[in-house]
Amino acid sequence: xxxxxxxxxxxxxxxxxxxxxxxxxxxxxxxxxxxxxxxxxxxxxxxxxxxxxxxxxxxxxxxxxxxxxxxxxxxxxxxxxxxxxxxxxxxxxxxxxxxxxxxxxxxxxxxxxxxxxxxxxxxxxxxxxxxxxxxxxxxxxxxxxxxxxxxxxxxxxxxxxxxxxxxxxxxxxxxxxxxxxxxxxxxxxxxxxxxxxxxxxxxxxxxxxxxxxxxxxxxxxxxxxxxxxxxxxxxxxxxxxxxxxxxxxxxxxxxxxxxxxxxxxxxxxxxxxxxxxxxxxxxxxxxxxxxxxxxxxxxxxxxxxxxxxxxxxxxxxxxxxxx
Numbered sequence: 262x263x264x265x266x267x268x269x270x271x272x273x274x275x276x277x278x279x280x281x282x283x284x285x286x287x288x289x290x291x292x293x294x295x296x297x298x299x300x301x302x303x304x305x306x307x308x309x310x311x312x313x314x315x316x317x318x319x320x321x322x323x324x325x326x327x328x329x330x331x332x333x334x335x336x337x338x339x340x341x342x343x344x345x346x347x348x349x350x351x352x353x354x355x356x357x358x359x360x361x362x363x364x365x366x367x368x369x370x371x372x373x374x375x376x377x378x379x380x381x382x383x384x385x386x387x388x389x390x391x392x393x394x395x396x397x398x399x400x401x402x403x404x405x406x407x408x409x410x411x412x413x414x415x416x417x418x419x420x421x422x423x424x425x426x427x428x429x430x431x432x433x434x435x436x437x438x439x440x441x442x443x444x445x446x447x448x449x450x451x452x453x454x455x456x457x458x459x460x461x462x463x464x465x466x467x468x469x470x471x472x473x474x475x476x477x478x479x480x481x482x483x484x485x486x487x488x489x490x491x492x493x494x495x496x497x498x499x500x501x502x503x504x505x506x507x508x509x510x511x512x513x514x515x516x517x518x519x520x521x522x523x524x525x526x527x528x529x530x531x532x533x534x535x536x537x538x539x540x541x542x543x544x545x546x547x548x549x550x551x552x553x554x555x556x557x558x559x560x561x562x563x564x565x566x567x568x569x570x571x572x573x574x575x576x577x578x579x580x581x582x583x584x
Contacts (some may be wrong), residue, residue, distance in 0.1 A: 279292065480507065
């Protein structure tokens with residue numbers, strides 16, 4: 262059978278899943294996500310098989326093959342030696358391109374983890390009427406509108422954090438108000454934020470000193486951020502790729518966020534105002550954008566397919582609880 266492109270594998274698996282009675286109640290978005298994951302695995306298996314046909318380390322092959330499949334020796338053509346595998350190379354388990362997911366929610370497979378995320382949201386056909394998990398700080402903040410961020414900025418200004426840019430607002434909320442999370446929705450987050458107050462400055466003026474805060478972001482959260490970018494291309498990051506991505510991120514997080522407050526005269530009113538400036542070494546929006554550009558350059562075919570089938574939109578729809 263001739264090799265298939267990633268898009269051809271996707272079309273093939275999509276058609277097979279739609280025929281499968283197991284997924285008759287699954288939404289179109291969920292089917293697309295599963296088809297994309299299966300297509301990637303089939304495509305990777307195909308590439309691996311092609312490389313093995315060219316010869317792999319640990320095999321003894323003849324360097325000058327004859328037309329009959331043997332090799333030329335001193336006494337003429339003699340049979341080629343049997344292929345001997347390197348005893349240190351594990352024997353791969355047989356796989357098939359059309360193999361369906363072995364078990365729902367298997368944490369050892371990318372497809373299983375994807376199904377678990379879908380099932381946790383109560384998608385019909387995967388689980389009973391599940392209410393779904395409470396979103397984390399990053400998940401909740403990614404769903405807010407510009408108007409909601411504007412309202413949050415006003416409340417934060419009253420608390421001494423004069424920031425307006427969306428990325429900076431996210432960092433301030435995550436780094437300085439982590440106790441507000443988890444919040445089930447924007448209404449709860451806003452109510453909790455309005456309930457905060459700032460203690461008055463001491464007589465020694467120490468409150469005017471620059472303040473540096475270092476947020477303890479666990480590695481699992483950083484992995485989720487990086488994988489969310491890779492999800493746009495329908496593939497799972499390897500352990501090596503994650504280590505390469507997370508190393509500079511963790512270094513920047515170690516530098517923390519520096520906040521300074523100084524008195525500045527308002528040019529319109531002529532009155533002095535306290536102006537707070539926040540500078541973060543790790544800015545999530547910028548890091549995600551840089552990572553996406555890097556991954557797109559490394560895996561253009563995956564991102565082209567994901568864009569062509571509207572995978573990113575369907576994936577966000579699933580995570581937001583839509584069918």
